[in-house]
Amino acid sequence: MATDSWALAVDEQEAAVKSMSSLQIKEEKVKADTNGVIKTSTSSEKTEEEEKEDRAAQSLLNKLIRSNLVDNTNQVEVLQRDPNSPLYSVKSFEELRLKPQLLQGVYAMGFNRPSKIQENALPMMLAEPPQNLIAQSQSGTGKTAAFVLAMLSRVEPADRYPQCLCLSPTYELALQTGKVIEQMGKFHPDLKLAYAVRGNKLDRGQKVSEQIVIGTPGTVLDWCSKLKFIDPKKIKVFVLDEADVMIATQGHQDQSIRIQRMLPRNCQMLLFSATFEDSVWKFAQKVVPDPNIIKLKREEETLDTIKQYYVLCNNREEKFQALCNLYGAITIAQAMIFCHTRKTASWLAAELSKEGHQVALLSGEMMVEQRAAVIERFREGKEKVLVTTNVCARGIDVEQVSVVINFDLPVDKDGNPDNETYLHRIGRTGRFGKRGLAVNMVDSKHSMNILNRIQEHFNKKIERLDTDDLDEIEKIAN
């Protein structure tokens, strides 16, 4: 997303600066590459590969912290390949006539009924003869569960060779999908899963006997062509997951297309993506012939249920004092505080801790798993304040947050107001009919100008708040 690039850029600049606060962990990023191989890279240069890893990391983070379906009340848009065939949608899993072990697996996962996208996607994916599908909906709406169900219902456990092939952009994402396959398929004891990822070696001449193979494009391509561990002609279902993350790397796109070309004509092709830019769409059309198309629009975020204020300050110390005054005057169950830079976030977290607050800090140099653990603790209420930069907080839904503080206003890399990020940051407070509170810290003429432009953009008044006036602060909480 373009709006995050400034934050990424800031993170990079900061990583290059030697004199960091005590909370800084390290100068170099240590990352696992697409196949889980650890490498180090100085963060001043950003390669296309890293760009892709950011998206992949975000996607992984979302999966790790997700506890249930993302609510969406929008209508699903369906474009059928054959507009004359009836459009089926199901309201229960029973209607799908799944194998009993599979239905058992679905219920064991705690699914009571199909999600919005599953209502339409599942009957299409399970239809005879098999149909191809391109589906787009935001992360968390049930796409993975849907295609796993499709693979499991088509696979023949008695046949000891790969029949379903699923491509994931990274090793870590492949593992996450693998877990869902294992959970949902746990009542099929004969069903086995293989990971085609770098580092997983077979002997020359050996054949994969597992019925489902999940892997990254490069290794899958090798296994299908050069090494011949898999006979692609026997694949019945081909899934391309996270297509938007996948195509961020040129190599993956070509490899996926080459794999697709080896598959039989009647192989069912399924492609999933959280977003649908032009590039994803072009790729999707190349790898999925004659597709049905399903799209579910994102739920709109709104500022309607949020009270917005701004506080005038001269510097960061005054902003910190204003924050303390807020805490002193009203009860804040849980708050998220956004800073522009990692350095400010670290400083603020340390200052708040000194004041006795239980603070969680999400920082750019943390590994995805560490970030997930921090968010999890915050969700459980172990910490009451989460301090973060934008780049770390993309896509995080923490429903119970009642107050959002923009310690720094969101700007893009040219210094212009970043309205989309503003909406996304504070839109989270007013979810599900709850009323939220957003406080913006303004510390210069420039940031006042940004605030005014944000106000104009949304055509919603942002009121001034005097944080030295306790009575006034108390009023905003009512």
Ligand SMILES: Nc1ncnc2c1ncn2[C@@H]1O[C@H](COP(=O)(O)OP(=O)(O)OP(=O)(O)O)[C@@H](O)[C@H]1O
């Ligand atoms: N029908 C359902 N009922 C209840 N929970 C469901 C259902 N389908 C999926 N879930 C759960 O909702 C969460 C999101 O589902 P899933 O991972 O399939 O979404 P997704 O769209 O693939 O998102 P992502 O691409 O980020 O993984 C998971 O925790 C999953 O177990």
